[in-house]
Amino acid sequence: MTDLAEKRKDYATLIVTGPDQSGLVSTVTSLIARNNGNIVSLDQYTTDPEGGDFFQRVVFHKEGLSAAVPEIQTDLASTLNPLGVQFRLVEQKALKRMAVLASKSDHCLLELLWRHQRGELPVSIPLVISNHTDVAEAVRSFGVPFFHVPSQGPDKSAAESRIMELLAGNVDLVVLARYMQILSESFLDDVEVPVINIHHSFLPAFIGAGPYRKAKERGVKLIGATSHYVTKDLDEGPIIEQDVTRVDHTMTSGDMQARGAYVERAVLSKAVRLHADDRVIRHGNQTIVFD
Amino acid sequence: MTDLAEKRKDYATLIVTGPDQSGLVSTVTSLIARNNGNIVSLDQYTTDPEGGDFFQRVVFHKEGLSAAVPEIQTDLASTLNPLGVQFRLVEQKALKRMAVLASKSDHCLLELLWRHQRGELPVSIPLVISNHTDVAEAVRSFGVPFFHVPSQGPDKSAAESRIMELLAGNVDLVVLARYMQILSESFLDDVEVPVINIHHSFLPAFIGAGPYRKAKERGVKLIGATSHYVTKDLDEGPIIEQDVTRVDHTMTSGDMQARGAYVERAVLSKAVRLHADDRVIRHGNQTIVFD
Amino acid sequence: MTDLAEKRKDYATLIVTGPDQSGLVSTVTSLIARNNGNIVSLDQYTTDPEGGDFFQRVVFHKEGLSAAVPEIQTDLASTLNPLGVQFRLVEQKALKRMAVLASKSDHCLLELLWRHQRGELPVSIPLVISNHTDVAEAVRSFGVPFFHVPSQGPDKSAAESRIMELLAGNVDLVVLARYMQILSESFLDDVEVPVINIHHSFLPAFIGAGPYRKAKERGVKLIGATSHYVTKDLDEGPIIEQDVTRVDHTMTSGDMQARGAYVERAVLSKAVRLHADDRVIRHGNQTIVFD
Amino acid sequence: MTDLAEKRKDYATLIVTGPDQSGLVSTVTSLIARNNGNIVSLDQYTTDPEGGDFFQRVVFHKEGLSAAVPEIQTDLASTLNPLGVQFRLVEQKALKRMAVLASKSDHCLLELLWRHQRGELPVSIPLVISNHTDVAEAVRSFGVPFFHVPSQGPDKSAAESRIMELLAGNVDLVVLARYMQILSESFLDDVEVPVINIHHSFLPAFIGAGPYRKAKERGVKLIGATSHYVTKDLDEGPIIEQDVTRVDHTMTSGDMQARGAYVERAVLSKAVRLHADDRVIRHGNQTIVFD
Structure with a gap:
């Protein structure tokens, strides 16, 4: 134990x-x-x-x-x-088993691994899966198994099947730590455990791809991040946690992305902690959060 | 009712x-x-x-x-x-009767009167007392009685006696809304109801007079305000609520005072609401706040 | 002077x-x-x-x-x-002449009048116009002329003409302090001075009517306010300032409205100060803000 | 390059x-x-x-x-x-050479290494020194040399001499990332480059050891962190950056320490970025920060 x-x-x-x-x-x-x-x-x-x-x-x-x-x-x-x-x-001693799906960027993933190592997330992490290999070494340095499941073209069914094999029976929670792939409806039907995502905007503003670019174009003065349960409607699932940070006209969308990364990792980490501690109850498309 | x-x-x-x-x-x-x-x-x-x-x-x-x-x-x-x-x-229908003691500045006082008028503070306000007359008209425009009790030199006993006469039996709470006078120990002994103060710094930093000047001298990057129960030890009573706002090198202590006023009124209003709603329990020199 | x-x-x-x-x-x-x-x-x-x-x-x-x-x-x-x-x-001594258009709610309007009285807004306020009379007394207590121009049914042209008569030549800036009426394109064509609005959401989330109700339905964890220049596209004009505050599942949309009011008044006041001090430069649909 | x-x-x-x-x-x-x-x-x-x-x-x-x-x-x-x-x-291409002195805790150190790796800190990191070996492996995984210089009893002169040997001529900046040792006056006299510290409180509140314990005892509602230039007066040097986070009565001083760690790493990272980019000018015991 x-x-x-x-x-x-x-x-x-x-x-x-x-x-x-x-x-x-x-x-x-x-x-x-x-x-x-x-x-x-x-x-x-x-x-x-x-x-x-x-x-x-x-x-x-x-x-x-x-x-x-x-x-x-x-x-x-x-x-x-x-x-x-x-x-x-x-x-409470039965820690939820959490799989993390990541892509190339490491900021959300590393934050989860590091907070877990500090004993601040009541989960175990049986595996991390990525469609790239960039984060493999970092993941393994935390003593966590890493699996590479490349995305191959528009047909994601093979990749999703491979992911499902790895997850089946092994996890209580799937976390998308800037995974960048949209999971199919059939995957969501079959996965049988909650899936938590981090979206890099203050939802419902800037749904979908390119939120920092859209934020720059619209000229907003704050950017944000939103962690939510994944449903079949993209970026429409029940929100667990959100936060924002200030930006100004001097920042490019690239600058916003760099600064937003710090909000993303904080928001996702908090959402995972809240869920893992059974502090979030879904209620229709809303959440009750007892923090 | x-x-x-x-x-x-x-x-x-x-x-x-x-x-x-x-x-x-x-x-x-x-x-x-x-x-x-x-x-x-x-x-x-x-x-x-x-x-x-x-x-x-x-x-x-x-x-x-x-x-x-x-x-x-x-x-x-x-x-x-x-x-x-x-x-x-x-x-809960028995609203606490709150006296406000003020001096010349109106920002905290008006905020309390205004939030009360909006039905956001569960109190009644039987009277406002000030050692100056600057705020008399504004207070009365809210339909609240105003009493002028001037401070007269170093001996405050006459003024405090007059205040005590006005308060005795009529109030459940005294709020010092930037009152600027230090109440004597004997007054505090006799008043028999809680006294809440707003101090214009992030306590325990900058206890006593001139906190904005001290903040400027020390070169802090945030200034704050603290609402606390008044005890015989100046600025040492149990803290109910605190908040801060960002400042920079371009601001004079006068600029800090102007900006800090907005934190003061928000912090005091929140502390009064929490107390009036019986959400604050004193525990030694600390507070349990069920918000 | x-x-x-x-x-x-x-x-x-x-x-x-x-x-x-x-x-x-x-x-x-x-x-x-x-x-x-x-x-x-x-x-x-x-x-x-x-x-x-x-x-x-x-x-x-x-x-x-x-x-x-x-x-x-x-x-x-x-x-x-x-x-x-x-x-x-x-x-800089030529203070911009600001008209305020309000409706029934007073929080943004009073905040502007009060900050102006404190010398914190570099404007003069030649008049306030409202389609209701609720705020008349409060406005006049600040020594500011008040004009009642009722909205009469779906045809706003008569009301807008009356407003235009009052404004013409007398103001450098029009501020909509929760005015609740949508100004017509022809009014915006004719007014010849910038018009600043406060929208009670974190734009571009919750454009249009009922943003607090929509925020409750979507289950967001922060609500916000946005001050922007008015253009012919509703809630799409260049953003000057935004801010947010935290909410939770216990709050009704009415509670959100009450709390959001404090963000609205702060955001609008800041936007007015920035504009009045020539710190905002429009650049397409964005703003350069030198604060 | x-x-x-x-x-x-x-x-x-x-x-x-x-x-x-x-x-x-x-x-x-x-x-x-x-x-x-x-x-x-x-x-x-x-x-x-x-x-x-x-x-x-x-x-x-x-x-x-x-x-x-x-x-x-x-x-x-x-x-x-x-x-x-x-x-x-x-x-600007001449990146400042930064030595980091750490102790057992890794949160500030790793954040600096990680932000540096992302290209967000305009410095090079020729070496990390610690009086413990806990962080050695993590440091080296970033490709940064690690040196172990144990503190040996009350006489720190031997350890300080060893550190000085490692630094001399090799660095433009020394950062104390929760180093926990007080550097001697003679070391500060000799080091000839700026030394930046992170103190785990909102200075000037809670100077010296045990700030989270003191914060708990005083019952504050916010805790903070302060990054400042080190001078011979403990925790009295010019402040570069500060921030705070909310706490409540349920938190032990251990909980405050855990939460405060996130403020510490953000504040120190920002201070280092500001200094490394020549955005901080010392002015007496204050700083001008052009951010």
Whole structure:
């Protein structure tokens, strides 16, 4: 067990979602109490006090958590199912397995690897895949396996199949760290784990290719980056995190790209941390973020 | 009842503090549930999972809250007193009565009056006091009574006595909106309500008089403002909110003062809102802020 | 002469634009020197060192400036015209006359009036026009004339004619402080002075009506405001200034509107200051901002 | 010649400082024009229009710059010396040679190495020195020589002598990237090149050791980092750059340290870029920064 997993031992995260109803918070906290859990943090949100949707994230500590999980699951099911409420209980020591897909540029990728090495991202990284070999050496210097899957022409199906083989069963999360390739709908249908992207603009401004060029042309005074879940609609998925930085007329689109890289790596790293820590709940095309 | 008070009717804020212990969250939420309250938001913090101090803020909605408050108070006392835990239950419609003490400059004062007028500060403003008359007309244009209490030489006791007469029994909070006078220890002893100040620097940098001049001399690249509870130690009280803005070598200390004014008014307004909404809990010389 | 105009006496701002060429900076600074001006600040920008466009803003001080202006103008013309270079020389004491058009909401309008009163905006404000009367009293309390020009149904030509009568010859700048009406093309053709707008989104995101509602629907994590010159293409004019503030899932579009108001007033105020100080040069649909 | 040096070929930076006087800007720009330089950027600042100090940074392009430098130097000397004005002319292709002194922590060091690799820092890095070996491998993976000079007890003179041997004649700049050792006065006397430090607080708050612990104790709501020139007075040297990030009551001083690391690396990197590009002029204990 890694240091981080060890530190997270005996901590559970419980996500509860469903129709809001009176007494729901008490129901959940009482359940944790009768299972001898000690609540460490509790966040909740209701879209509407009258008949809205309820979202809750509770972290609790319990000695010997792993042994007790089946029992708590049973209690949760028998308590919450009748109320039409969904739940998800995860042991925090079970770090999410994250694959990173990259291309030539290394800034987002290296930032993830480096933050992971510092113990700041609660994930494991079983592999990095790139359609170029530029980053291979850097990736391996972090002790992470690297796979080269070249993109070959307009038909991406062979490359995507190869990627799917590498991912299948091995990962809980795919992160596109400036991957630059658009994944096909069938890939997204089959991948079965969340896919997080970093787009190099403040969405919904400058959707699609060339956002720094478009930003220069439009003469904006701030540029940004957006991390979101990938859906079939390009750059339209639920947003997890965004940030911006100031630019001025002296900067070329190349200068903007260089400066924007620092926003991209920060935004993607934060989004990955939030997701990996089960702090993000999708709600239609929006996200509830308990940070 | 004002629109804001009307909107806050039937909402209660419960603050719970004391030694952390297993099941405490459940105890509190169950109590609210059995009193037919519906929890709207819940924040908590423990200084240490093992034997630390526990802080909780719960907002709940209950039809006919006012009538039920005595009963809930009794339930809280009989439930929490045995655990050595303190509580404070406030009805949100009972807006805190805020006195503002100002001097010549109007930026912080006007911002408070203006945000109050927009319904963004959950307070009433029974009076404004100044040692100058510059702001009298502006204050009265907001429909707020203005009192002129001149500072007269080094002996401030007469002025402070006059201020105390005006405040006594009439306010729940005193805000120093660039008041520029140091309140005596005896005044602070007697005032019996919290006093919030705005200091025109990023504390603990530049304590005392002339912070913008000192900032210029030191050549800092950011200036700031700090809102804090006033204690007998000048500029040393618990900090509620801080922010900064960028400056450069071209700016004189006068320029810094002009720009800093915008940070001061934003920081003080936010601190007042947080306090008025019972989102700030003092903890030694620090604050827990549930924003 | 106002205090601000007095303070700006004997200072000139010279704007020079045209095809870049070797020695141009020296040509301009030598001209100022031989006219006994002392350069106080100098900013320049070239789109491309090879054959690009050149933009320069020079501020210089000269005793008895007003008397010397015709002579300097003649020198500028005979020196720069042969080079195909344009120039504009303004005395800083000649404050730009700014009309403000507002609607019901007061936050941007009051901020402009208040900053002007503090001497932070180098303009005079001969009049404020609104299609509602809500802000009349507040405007007049600043000693500024207020005119009510109601919008009457879909045909705006009568209202626009009335506005044009009020403006004609009296102003150098029109500012739309959340005016909420779209000015017709013919109005924009006839007005003959720059028109500055504040749009309540981070353009080019959320063009048109309802940007806070759209921001909520898209689930963005930052909202913003944009001040730009008005052109015939709605929300497409050259951007002068933008800024953003953080939002989260708990905020309704109404909450976003309330918080966004603080960004709007700051962004518009800054844009007005920059324009009024001749720090903004339009360049196609972009701006050069020498701040 | 590296790509960056190649790109900077034929560009010169001229720094001019001295007593302000009428016509000085024209004198300098005319000199550049008569030497066939084309001014690319020009910044200037005067502490006081009447009898103040003048600071100017001019960048100009000239074909075949290197060959012409002696001639331009002669012209500068004969023109500016009589005016009591100092100047410094540097060819931009002559990248400053930067030594980095580090300790165990890698965040500032790696950021410098990585930005340098991306061509964003106009320096060369002949060596990195650390009193520990933790970062040796990472440094060498960037192709940069690493030297281990252990600190041995309270007497640092042996270690400092060894460091001085390594630096002497080889560097133009020493950067302390969280070096954690206080350099002796005699070392600072002898080193003969500027030394830039990153302090992990918003100076002048929290001078000396343990700033994150002190920040936690004081309960501040923002933490920061400051990059400054090292002088004999600890943490009192001229500030080049500062920035802050938000913290809250839930964060331990360890959490603050982890988050603060991201501010430290950004602030130090920016300070190094500014210095390396001759954008920082020391003025007493302050800095003029032409960014």
